[in-house]
Amino acid sequence: MGTLTFGFLNRTVVMTSKTTFPTLPDIRMAHARIQPMIHRTPILTNSAIDHLAGCEIYFKCENFQKVGAFKARGAANAVLKLSSEQRSRGVATHSSGNHAAALARAASAAGIKSYIVMPSTAPEIKKKAVESYGGQIIFCEPTLEARQRTLDEVVADTGAAFIPPYDHLDVIEGQATCALEIWEEELSLDALVAPVGGGGLLGGTALTTHYLAPKCKVYGAEPEGADDAYRSFQADQLIPMKNPKTIADGLLTSLGNLNWEIIRRYVTDVLTASDEEIIAAMRLVYERMKIVIEPSCAVPLAVVIKYPAYFNGKKVGVILSGGNVDLGKLPF
């Protein structure tokens, strides 16, 4: 069997055919570990949406999670698993999204420093969020090269541990606690649907479900304009995304390597929706459920409505991943 090596700067993950993914006890322990730093989010139902979709939907509301997204789980788990020696040097990442805020908050709560590399062009609101959680922002030019170089420099200067947004076992283990809470409710779901960008949430969801409810189908929901998981799944090999274009701005990233290895093993299928279908689902959630979600978060409901052949008459879990949306730019 081949060997994949990922250089994570100050930690190297070597994945072989024997790579150990988080086990059920690992995920349970992660849940206990991050408990003081996260909300146990509610599961909501809505009869009007059920009627429309022709199935019984249970919405796990991670839009109500700390920092407004499931990312709080993985970041907290990764930070809390650091050795005290690593903690003394802090954590670093490059992100302008929910992971940046989640890592800054988790670090701050653990009493350690965080260094967040952000493009100088990042929206003011994202900068403020990171600052409000006590993160130190290091600006870079808005190119992938500048981002990586700046992160390398920060890590070299500070010795901080790089915590990537999804391609990391501790992050995946943290995201897996969301499905753990779902399965603890004993809803006898036939299917569970999560959005897929880098694959942290979908990977974690698939792992937990594999352990606790192996008969439940797990679907990834992806925008048509960033359908690398769909195409990878069809081709049975990781195909990176080039030039993604979708309103679901949290799902623009390509699948991570570790995430792909989990997804190809434990996910039933990947389904896609157009931006128009995503916006319609998003609107439905605002109008009927009276809750605020970001576009990425509406993709699972969009595919559940789009593919009745998969979901009709079933009990379906849908993970609403986050609620951080620019209110001035709602698509309706």
Next chain:
Amino acid sequence: MGTLTFGFLNRTVVMTSKTTFPTLPDIRMAHARIQPMIHRTPILTNSAIDHLAGCEIYFKCENFQKVGAFKARGAANAVLKLSSEQRSRGVATHSSGNHAAALARAASAAGIKSYIVMPSTAPEIKKKAVESYGGQIIFCEPTLEARQRTLDEVVADTGAAFIPPYDHLDVIEGQATCALEIWEEELSLDALVAPVGGGGLLGGTALTTHYLAPKCKVYGAEPEGADDAYRSFQADQLIPMKNPKTIADGLLTSLGNLNWEIIRRYVTDVLTASDEEIIAAMRLVYERMKIVIEPSCAVPLAVVIKYPAYFNGKKVGVILSGGNVDLGKLPF
């Protein structure tokens, strides 16, 4: 003592100094009565908003109520208290707001007819809501006179019972069940704040609180541009609103007579906020709590933030009254 007489077309309420407002047993019985037709809505907290407001706020989320507003309570109670003879002839009202949808739904659930008089200019979405709940719409010209005349005709033709939106003891009794649920949580609140338009919710809230927690202060929250309750309270006499103008479109109506009699007795004070302050509070709820509310619903939080002298360091209940907002016209 004087006698006030209100002609409710097919029922006449005579209020004397001995007028009996709903008692605590009445309110408890109403709660049991409407239970199958309403949600027990959740009470949410938010540490970021607490920090900003300098107090501990408990949000009673009636935006998650059936038909998206507390109005479901009063309409259900009024419908279920009709005699079987009255039921056979149905119910009628004039409204283009939440009460219309709530009455149509309550009637439909009770298996009786509802006739809703609406101006021909009412937004399409409001018409559709009433129709979707099985209400029969009768259009009229968009004037107060035409509205009243059309309602009179409908009632004369059908014998339907007129259920007004707030100036009605059964409606007030129904709205009073919202505070009942709050007090059942035993939160030891120092203050409770509800929005005030016609005074159904504030009246009911004040009554229940008078019975169950007489030391708790009850505040009405009103837009500056529709401040008849504030002015009535200052003058200790009912002063109707002329030419109201505010973004809080659910609070444009003048206080009802019965509502005023309760409010003057049992409400501690009425506080007002400008449209700008209302929009800022509304935005805060969307951004921090990730829930959808209508502008009227943001007025209580706006006054809590505006008047720290009243609320600083206190435990404050805030009733979020509804979430029916035109998403295409959000003020941010």
